[in-house]
Amino acid sequence: MTQHKMAPKKLSFFQRIRYSVFPGTQRPVKDPGGYRRFFNSLILHFRPRTVPDRTLQLTLSWGLGGMAVVLIFLLIGTGVLLKFIYEPFPGKAYDSILHLQRDILFGQLIRNIHHWSANLLLIVVFLHFLRVYFTGAFHPPRQFNWVIGLGLFFCVLLSNFTGYLLPWDQLAFWAVTICAGMLEYIPGVGLWLQKLIQGGPAVGPATLSNFYAIHTAILPALVIMLMPLHFWRVRKAGGLVIPGTPRKIKGTRGESVPAIPNLILREVVVALVLIAFILAFSVLFNAPLESKANPGLSPNPTKAPWYFVGIQEMLMHFHPLFSLFLIPILMMTALLSLPYIDYKNGTAGVWFASLTGRKMAVVAALTATVATPAGILADEYLIDFSTWADHVPPLISNGWIPFVIILAGIAGFYVLIKRKYDAKNNEAIQALFVLFLVAFLILTATGIWFRGPGMKLMLPF
Ligand code: HEM
Known part of the structure; x- marks a missing residue:
């Protein structure tokens, strides 16, 4: 047969x-x-077969996670091309960038795309982090994906920072020198860590080759490993969080629709618009390149890269042990623990948790908008704890005293706002989150626009 x-x-x-x-x-x-x-x-090997149609609303995710993915692919693509020309040695790095920009076909454009995509990625990932937080998408079963997301955020930050040094111009050299100098204040391991990262006692050839290896091999490998884990957890949680409203918290899953074309078409549109935007921006604006690094002449003011300027601004007001170590560690621990707090009432999918949550977030934002500049000005022009008692070490006058005062202020704010609005746990914690967020944004804006020569406060115009 x-x-x-x-x-x-x-x-x-x-x-x-x-x-x-x-x-x-x-x-x-x-x-x-x-x-x-x-x-x-x-x-369908990468994307789900069906998705709940309610998660397709643009106002839920704003396409931010997808944009981050597109930017990462753009960065890997242009980064590989840059590797053909770039030479990671102090005597050659700057000239290889000039050669790329002047003599290589589309060299300037490729560098521009890489530079602007990296900066935009930071902003996009930050906005994605905020949308995940404010839609409560970190509640079970998504807690661990929040932690993976923070890992990705950390990698993106470090990728930007290690890439910053590579052009070896004045901007790069001094920004990295400032940041590496900050490390020595970490108790116990600070000096050792600083030497390890610099590859010696100062920023030099070993730092450049360390940063190059971390930037082009270790961090991309980590991101490529973490990303599929992140997407797998989204799938395991049954897709994105289902949007709800303050009045109807538990949104029903609604209808499931085929991912092709409903989801894929949206993803392709977001990707194409983003790529068109990056291309247009890169044609119009060149990535900055200052004069060649000169270790003997620091620019005035010397600022950290814009995403670390908030921390540099904190350094102006607190003892380094607090601004560079204790406060960042406390913040990181708080962020990692956020999804593991017992909130009792689940509000996943509702923007700002509830109507009360919204009101409290506005009050917290206004409080930080008033208190942060007031604190900066007071510290700059009025208060100097070190003059109050002559023999008090700076760790106390510039560290513990302001730290305890601010902590007491924050605790007072928490108790007051919780009582006034008879708030639930998640609403009160969200208010604290907004307070810190706005304070950090104001510190960053102050460092970027309001600090001039000698890091003195000044108006930007
Ligand atoms: C390189 C960085 C990142 C990439 C490429 C990325 C990518 C994505 C994508 C594509 C999604 C699904 C679609 C969307 O929500 O837009 C998603 C969801 C999610 N991401 Fe990220 N993400 C990154 C960083 C982060 C960060 C920093 C966090 C938070 C700390 C985070 C937490 C989450 C969570 C919890 C979800 C599920 C959201 C839900 O179910 O509604 N991600 N991410």
Whole structure:
């Protein structure tokens, strides 16, 4: 008994190649939809078959996670191209960038795309982090994905920082010198860590080759490992959080619709708009490049990269042990623990948790908007704890005293606002989150725009 009614069609050499690349496209032999079927099945290896239609609302995710993915691919693509020209040695790095910009076809454009995508990625990931927090998408079963997300955030920050040094211009050299100098205040291991990262007692050839290896191998590898884990956890949680409203917290899952075309089409549109934007921006604006690094001449003022300026501004007001170590460690621990607090009432999917949560967030934002600049001005022009008692060490006058005062202020704010609004745990914690967030943004803005020569306060115009 024979299995085939018809003798199998004899395939040409090229058909054999085509069907091995696109399996399934030959059945039935004349099938105009063959390629579409092939690509759909390929996509479904990465994306879900169906998604709850309510999670497709743009106002839930704003496409921010997807944008981060697109930017990461753009960065890897342009980064690989840059590697063909860039030379990670202090005598050659700057000139190789000049050579890239002047003599290589599209060299300047490729550098611009890499530079602007990296900066935009930081902003996009930060906004994604805020949307996840404010829609309560970190509640069970998504707690661990929040932790993975923080890991990704850390990698993106470090990638930006290590890339910052590579052009070896004045901006890069001195910003990294400032940041590496901050490390020595970490108790116990600070000096050792500083030497390890610098590869010696000061920023030099070993620092450049360390940063180059971390930037082009270690961090991309980590990001490439963490990203699939992040997406897998989204799938395991049944997709994105289902949007709810303050009055109807537990949103029903609603209807499930096929991911192709409903989700994929939206993702492709977001990706294309983003790529068009980055391209246009990179054609119009060149990535900065100052004069070649001169270790003997520091610019005035010397500022950290913009995403670390908030920490540099804190350094102006607190003892380094507090601004560079204790406060960042406390903040990181708080962020990591956020999803593991017992909130009792789940409000996942509701922007700002509830109507009360919204009001409290506005009050917290206003409080920080008034208190942070007031604190900066008072510290700059009015208060100097070190003059109050002559023999008090700076760790106390510039560390413990302001720290305890601010801590007491924050605790007072928490108790007051919780009582006034008869708030639940998550609403009160969200208010604290907004308080810290706005304070940090104001510190960053102050450092970027309101600090001039000698890091003195000044108006930006
Ligand atoms: C390189 C950085 C990151 C990439 C590429 C990324 C990518 C994504 C994508 C594509 C999604 C699904 C779609 C969306 O929500 O837009 C997602 C969801 C999620 N992300 Fe991220 N993410 C990153 C960083 C973070 C950070 C910093 C956090 C928080 C600390 C975070 C926490 C989450 C959570 C909890 C979800 C599930 C949200 C939900 O179910 O609604 N991610 N991420």
